[in-house]
Amino acid sequence: MRTRRLGATGLQVSIVGLGCNNFGMRCDYEASKAVVHRALDLGVTFFDTADIYGDRQSEVHLGRALGARRADIVLATKFGIPTGESPLDRGASRRYIFRALDASLERLGTDYIDLYQLHFPDPETPIEETLRALDDVVRAGKVRYIGCSNLSAWQLVEAQWTSRDLGLASFATAQNYYNLLERGIESELVPAAVQYGVGILPYFPLASGFLTGKYKRGVAAPPDTRLGSGTAFGAELSDENFDRIEKLASFASERGHNLLELAIGWLASRPYVSSVIAGATRPEQVEQNIKAAEWQLEANEFAAVDAVA
Numbered sequence: 001m002r003t004r005r006l007g008a009t010g011l012q013v014s015i016v017g018l019g020c021n022n023f024g025m026r027c028d029y030e031a032s033k034a035v036v037h038r039a040l041d042l043g044v045t046f047f048d049t050a051d052i053y054g055d056r057q058s059e060v061h062l063g064r065a066l067g068a069r070r071a072d073i074v075l076a077t078k079f080g081i082p083t084g085e086s087p088l089d090r091g092a093s094r095r096y097i098f099r100a101l102d103a104s105l106e107r108l109g110t111d112y113i114d115l116y117q118l119h120f121p122d123p124e125t126p127i128e129e130t131l132r133a134l135d136d137v138v139r140a141g142k143v144r145y146i147g148c149s150n151l152s153a154w155q156l157v158e159a160q161w162t163s164r165d166l167g168l169a170s171f172a173t174a175q176n177y178y179n180l181l182e183r184g185i186e187s188e189l190v191p192a193a194v195q196y197g198v199g200i201l202p203y204f205p206l207a208s209g210f211l212t213g214k215y216k217r218g219v220a221a222p223p224d225t226r227l228g229s230g231t232a233f234g235a236e237l238s239d240e241n242f243d244r245i246e247k248l249a250s251f252a253s254e255r256g257h258n259l260l261e262l263a264i265g266w267l268a269s270r271p272y273v274s275s276v277i278a279g280a281t282r283p284e285q286v287e288q289n290i291k292a293a294e295w296q297l298e299a300n301e302f303a304a305v306d307a308v309a
Contacts, residue, residue: 008197024054
């Protein structure tokens with residue numbers, strides 16, 4: 001397993017990370033444990049979850065499955081999405097950060113988080129308040145590094161400038177929706193991240209399974225899949241996107257690879273990507289994701305991908 005620096009830090013993480021959003025939802029504890037243990041066996045060192053995943057059971061399943069191997073991995077979780085009905089049960093205020101962090105530590109069965117991430121921007125809380133609180137938990141030893149998720153370029157720049165100006169811990173990573181079909185962050189967020197030494201952590205690298213090739217044009221997606229659940233994720237199943245992935249699949253096949261290998265290999269070959277967060281519900285999916293990262297695309301292949309999609 002190749003490793004890469006987490007942003008501009010000295011911390012090395014596996015180029016393929018394990019996204020644990022299915023734990024507690026599509027995976028019970030035993031299924032979650034099987035996925036975690038296979039990932040550990042294959043050299044995955046970056047595990048990403050959130051306090052909201054699986055009705056707060058993802059952290060529980062992950063911490064329990066890691067057990068004594070906790071010290072062998074880089075553990076990332078997130079805060080900020082509402083966890084209750086009260087306005088006090090959400091956001092990025094000092095009060096909520098302290099409360100959410102302690103709750104995550106308890107569910108994960110650990111006394112520190114390697115990467116603690118703001119899940120979504122909080123328009124109600126000044127970024128200075130958020131960063132001061134995060135700096136405090138870093139200084140207290142409860143958190144090693146901090147990151148953000150779903151921020152725009154201007155929000156990331158504002159946060160980095162605030163941290164520099166006040167001498168606070170700064171975001172090491174930015175976790176955003178990014179894959180072969182969704183490349184909007186390349187216009188502004190990626191250049192800003194590169195300028196400020198922030199590593200990109202793509203989530204949904206397979207476009208909720210669309211980039212595996214398992215969905216077929218004109219065939220309804222199974223209701224037990226994310227794209228067949230009737231949510232907004234189903235927007236991926238457009239004729240335009242089917243046209244694009246058919247071209248991409250042909251491009252990959254001509255080079256002895258499949259569509260999934262292209263999707264993950266393309267991201268893992270980007271120098272500004274610290275780790276590709278790939279979810280899995282079965283151990284064999286972990287194996288496929290790791291194998292996919294072995295394809296290191298060259299400049300002419302990047303250009304060819306741009307030409308066909």
